Amino acid sequence: MTAAGGALIAIESVAKRYVTSSGPVDALDNVSLSVAEGEFCTLIGPSGCGKSTLLGMLGGLVSPDRGRLLVAGGPVTGPDPRRVATVFQDAGLFPWRTALENVEFGLELQGVPAERRRRRAGELLGPLGLGGFAERYPRELSGGMKQRVAIGRALAIDAKILLMDEPFGALDEQTRVLMGEWLLDIWRRTRKTVIFVTHSLHEALFLSTRVAVMTARPGRIKSVLELTMEYPRSMESPEMVALRAKLWSEMREESLRAMQ
Amino acid sequence: MKVALLRLGLLAALLAVWELAGRAANPLLAVPPSAVVPALRDLLLLRSYPRLPASLWLTVREIGVAYALAVAAGLGCGFALGMNRLLGRAWGPMIAALYAVPAVVWYPSLMLFFGLDAASKIAFGFLLGFFPITLAVLAGVRQVNPHLVLVARAYGAGVVVVFFRVMLPSMLFTLVGGLRTGLALSVIGVVVGEILGSKDGMGALINHAYGLLRTGDYVALVLVTLLLVVGSDVLASGLERRARRWSE
Numbered sequence: 001m002t003a004a005g006g007a008l009i010a011i012e013s014v015a016k017r018y019v020t021s022s023g024p025v026d027a028l029d030n031v032s033l034s035v036a037e038g039e040f041c042t043l044i045g046p047s048g049c050g051k052s053t054l055l056g057m058l059g060g061l062v063s064p065d066r067g068r069l070l071v072a073g074g075p076v077t078g079p080d081p082r083r084v085a086t087v088f089q090d091a092g093l094f095p096w097r098t099a100l101e102n103v104e105f106g107l108e109l110q111g112v113p114a115e116r117r118r119r120r121a122g123e124l125l126g127p128l129g130l131g132g133f134a135e136r137y138p139r140e141l142s143g144g145m146k147q148r149v150a151i152g153r154a155l156a157i158d159a160k161i162l163l164m165d166e167p168f169g170a171l172d173e174q175t176r177v178l179m180g181e182w183l184l185d186i187w188r189r190t191r192k193t194v195i196f197v198t199h200s201l202h203e204a205l206f207l208s209t210r211v212a213v214m215t216a217r218p219g220r221i222k223s224v225l226e227l228t229m230e231y232p233r234s235m236e237s238p239e240m241v242a243l244r245a246k247l248w249s250e251m252r253e254e255s256l257r258a259m260q
Numbered sequence: 261m262k263v264a265l266l267r268l269g270l271l272a273a274l275l276a277v278w279e280l281a282g283r284a285a286n287p288l289l290a291v292p293p294s295a296v297v298p299a300l301r302d303l304l305l306l307r308s309y310p311r312l313p314a315s316l317w318l319t320v321r322e323i324g325v326a327y328a329l330a331v332a333a334g335l336g337c338g339f340a341l342g343m344n345r346l347l348g349r350a351w352g353p354m355i356a357a358l359y360a361v362p363a364v365v366w367y368p369s370l371m372l373f374f375g376l377d378a379a380s381k382i383a384f385g386f387l388l389g390f391f392p393i394t395l396a397v398l399a400g401v402r403q404v405n406p407h408l409v410l411v412a413r414a415y416g417a418g419v420v421v422v423f424f425r426v427m428l429p430s431m432l433f434t435l436v437g438g439l440r441t442g443l444a445l446s447v448i449g450v451v452v453g454e455i456l457g458s459k460d461g462m463g464a465l466i467n468h469a470y471g472l473l474r475t476g477d478y479v480a481l482v483l484v485t486l487l488l489v490v491g492s493d494v495l496a497s498g499l500e501r502r503a504r505r506w507s508e
Binding site: 059060061081088090092094096105109110157 | 407408410411412413414415416417421425426429430
């Protein structure tokens with residue numbers, strides 16, 4: 001079906017340079033990665049390593065300077081909400097829309113009739129734990145709830161691929177852990193292909209089928225870890241503790257470089 | 261209820277002061293409310309100024325044209341400067357500075373240029389209404405959260421959808437506030453223009469009564485004009501409230 005051996009997503013030698021007022025910055029340099037359908041692939045790396053840029057490219061919001069990106073065999077030329085849905089770190093809810101109307105947004109843009117999209121969005125709110133909050137406005141919701149609405153908005157359009165850019169980055173630790181468990185549940189039920197950006201080792205190890213560690217700027221793929229443990233995972237198992245140490249030593253090296 | 265009582269109380273007190281002061285003063289210079297009532301009756305029965313309806317209608321039309329032009333130009337300029345960062349940086353501050361100039365200084369040259377008829381009043385009403393609308397659009401565009409625009413684009417929104425689904429709702433409040441201020445200033449521009457020099461319109465009638473020291477008629481005409489202004493503002497504030505409810 002696709003050139004790259006059945007990969008749903010193929011990133012081929014992409015590079016990106018930003019021109020800022022203090023000179024050019026190489027955000028990404030020669031990044032290649034392919035992701036198969038149904039994977040939960042996490043990108044982890046120090047701040048400013050271009051993780052978000054890479055995600056932006058997959059979402060069609062940023063164009064690469066070099067290299068190319070293929071989704072389902074075709075090049076990414078712009079946002080394609082029929083195949084790719086994005087969740088951002090900042091929930092980015094529209095403050096003049098209720099939770100339900102925010103979830104409907106993507107369907108509305110796709111021209112789904114009002115009644116059908118309302119029904120679809122309504123069905124999503126329950127599993128999102130927002131059953132009683134359909135008519136609430138974003139300012140009446142907590143940070144975790146807002147992020148769940150944003151995830152609902154992404155799930156509503158039923159794209160195969162879910163891009164998540166540090167979706168729980170702004171939440172407190174406890175909420176973050178719970179949201180991770182909840183997301184895992186959603187992913188296992190919907191079988192979406194997820195590309196997940198995070199700073200958190202815990203999230204990476206708890207959720208992913210694969211973790212790609214990125215280097216400090218300019219971002220490259222430093223190493224890729226395959227995680228084969230069953231879900232739900234115990235963070236205390238010897239295997240997990242060893243993986244955590246390994247991942248941390250790689251991360252630590254890059255984080256130190258990023259700080260210099 | 262209390263608010264209404266307090267308002268009525270203030271009105272009654274003002275009327276009482278006016279009545280006392282008016283009786284004490286030279287009747288050529290000031291009139292008490294008791295003298296205004298018959299003047300107002302004569303005015304409304306078209307005895308003192310038979311051309312009142314025509315004049316009022318002229319003024320309303322001038323305001324309508326001036327405001328429509330101010331809205332069109334204000335929205336156009338505001339969005340052009342707001343969407344184009346370079347133009348906004350270059351010209352935005354100049355527009356804000358021009359807004360600070362007391363606009364009445366332009367009026368003599370407008371009159372020389374457009375003559376004594378409606379055109380100069382429309383030009384002045386336009387000039388006054390244009391600036392607050394333009395500046396409100398500029399401020400509103402800056403209020404739009406770029407992240408929301410990005411989110412909308414990720415979900416497939418093009419330029420038009422971003423404009424109507426993200427930009428307009430984000431800035432609605434500021435925009436409607438500017439449109440309301442613009443209307444008030446367009447009304448002021450037209451009426452002041454008529455008072456400063458014209459052949460017809462409410463301002464011309466006011467000028468006529470005032471010039472002939474027909475003080476009672478003058479006050480009656482002012483009251484009718486006041487009604488026009490208050491009416492337009494009530495209309496505008498109603499729209500503003502509706503917009504506020506919608507945007508929340």
